[in-house]
Amino acid sequence: MEKTGDKKIIFVLGGDRSGKSRYALSIAESYGSRAFIATALPIDNEMKKRIETHQKERGGSFQTVEEPYDLGKAIRNLPPATEITVIDCLTVWLGNLLFKYGGISRDTAEIETFFRALTAPPCTLVIVSNEIGLGIIPGDASSRRFRDLMGHINQQVAAIADEAVFMVSGLPLRLKG
Helix, strand or coil: CCCCCCCCEEEEEECCCCCHHHHHHHHHCCCCCEEEEECCCCCCHHHHHHHHHHHHHHCCCCEEEECCCCHHHHHHCCCCCCCEEEEECHHHHHHHHHHHHCCCCCCCHHHHHHHHHHCCCCCEEEEEEECCCCCCCCCCHHHHHHHHHHHHHHHHHHHHCCEEEEEECCEEEEEEC
16 A cells, blocks of 8 residues: 555654653654544553553643544544644554454454555654564464564555654664655
């Protein structure tokens, strides 16, 4: 799929706690009308604390959209005046889909809808994702399938994106753009 139009897509990926979210928010600071699409579900106390931490980091300067499943719909339904949207994060979103359906593939409807939305974004998008392929090979088949699908999704987003940044210890390493 190829992107049309002049709205940028900036892809920010890295390991857990690498500074991805903070960096994505810093990109959005210079824009006026900002939105934030949050994919996390508060499934346990640790996740609730992570959500609260991220909410504090972005303060009240973003219009927040909670969408754990249908990112394509969330992108399409952004208010027309929105200049930039941070989507955080694809890894949590993919996990949500996995638990919702019990199994997923590249042709799962929500994944296809997401990529269709990226072909003509309504505003600049900053998309956050984890690079989960740098560690050991997972010990079970379902974890390997998740890792493989996440890797394919990250590759597709990177191919469409105008810019790609890999975060390491809070430092951005420019990969593209």
